[in-house]
Amino acid sequence: MDVLDAIKTRRSIGRVKDDPVPSDCIEKILEAGTYAPNHYRTEPWRFFVISGDSRKRLGAVLEEIVRTDHADLEADEVDRKAEKARNNPLRAPVIIAVGVEPGDKKNVIMKEEYAAVCSAIQNMLLTAHSLGLGAIWRTGAVTYQDKVKEFFGLTPKGDMAGFIYIGYPDLTPNSVKKKGFEDFTVWMN
Secondary structure, rough: OOOOHHHHHHOOOEEEOOOOOHHHHHHHHHHHHOOOOOHHHHOOOEEEEEEEOHHHHHHHHHHHHHHHOOOOOOHHHHHHHHHHHHHHHOOOEEEEEEEEEOOOOOOOHHHHHHHHHHHHHHHHHHHHHHHHOOOEEEEOOHHHHHHHHOOOOOOOEEEEEEEEEEEEEEEOOOOOOOHHHHHHOOOOO
């Protein structure tokens, strides 16, 4: 698939089949992430491939966070939110959690580390698309909770960038009309 075609046709696929995804596909996606630009070659990305029962272990952490953060709500409302959080990781057969571990060099700028990891995620999403897989990058407040960082063993200065849910598409995405680059561009000669 041509890179421009991949960029223009990639869509977030939030509904995927339960069919297993071959590990060689996941490895290609991971490898693509490591080709993202990164200042001073710090390689700040950390990848955690979650499948099988490890999705339930992540779900238990997410449930615990929701129960702690929403203890002031009615019990049935907390239970509803907690159940949803617990089941979120079961929406796809594979999740790649992506973390940021900033480099130790003095000249490393934190924003650049995050930019590198976000570039890695885009490479991964495009690669998944090129392999015929559906993927969606999910974040949200729970992503940045300390309990999530601890679950993945990130250092205190590390952080999560999000979760990439991957599987075979179970929907046909709508085409999207984008504004032209002209709406966002100033030519400065």
